Amino acid sequence: MNITKKLLRVNEFSRPGKKLAEKKALILHWVGVGGQRALTVWEYFEYACVKEQKYASAHYCVDLDGGVYQFIPDDEVAYHCGSSQNDPKSGKIYTDWARDVFGKYAEDPKGNSPNNASIGIELCVIDNQGNFAPETLQSAAELTARLCQTWRIPLERVGTHNMVVGWKDCPRLWTRFPDQFSAFKERVGNLMTR
Numbered sequence: 492m493n494i495t496k497k498l499l500r501v502n503e504f505s506r507p508g509k510k511l512a513e514k515k516a517l518i519l520h521w522v523g524v525g526g527q528r529a530l531t532v533w534e535y536f537e538y539a540c541v542k543e544q545k546y547a548s549a550h551y552c553v554d555l556d557g558g559v560y561q562f563i564p565d566d567e568v569a570y571h572c573g574s575s576q577n578d579p580k581s582g583k584i585y586t587d588w589a590r591d592v593f594g595k596y597a598e599d600p601k602g603n604s605p606n607n608a609s610i611g612i613e614l615c616v617i618d619n620q621g622n623f624a625p626e627t628l629q630s631a632a633e634l635t636a637r638l639c640q641t642w643r644i645p646l647e648r649v650g651t652h653n654m655v656v657g658w659k660d661c662p663r664l665w666t667r668f669p670d671q672f673s674a675f676k677e678r679v680g681n682l683m684t685r
């Protein structure tokens with residue numbers, strides 16, 4: 492796995508330059524558009540978010556060919572899993588899993604959001620059903636394993652955006668087929684024991 496540093500410039504909307512308070516969890520996302528490449532995602536965070544005044548970003552993006560790009564240093568905040576909207580099902584902003592994992596970071600949407608205590612990874616997809624290329628999955632597993640080991644994040648604290656914000660269809664494939672996410676985590680676990 493090769494990591495290319497492509498850091499965003501510090502700005503209010505995608506790289507606030509604030510330090511993470513803690514590293515409690517690793518949260519996985521999909522980019523939402525089939526065939527979109529990692530550098531297009533970078534351009535979106537670097538230019539469009541600032542222009543449109545939209546808060547969004549992630550620390551890493553895994554490309555269709557398995558290339559890994561780092562957009563934000565591990566010790567800084569990215570805007571990838573915060574929410575201010577109630578989940579229609581639970582009536583709460585964050586899921587039970589998120590409130591269990593994040594504690595005070597998942598209680599007050601205006602203050603401490605899970606963004607202050609997590610690292611976010613975007614995954615490119617080959618189609619709008621959210622299927623992953625084998626190369627993307629392999630690098631995603633290696634990156635996840637490495638970050639878990641570096642920052643001592645246990646496998647139980649690797650989650651999807653949907654596991655934090657229940658109404659988010661992200662990543663679509665693993666939201667629809669949670670077994671495939673379990674299989675992914677097993678793969679990450681196998682990489683960590685080496």
Ligand SMILES: [Zn+2]
Binds near residue numbers: 519652661662
């Ligand atoms: Zn997401």
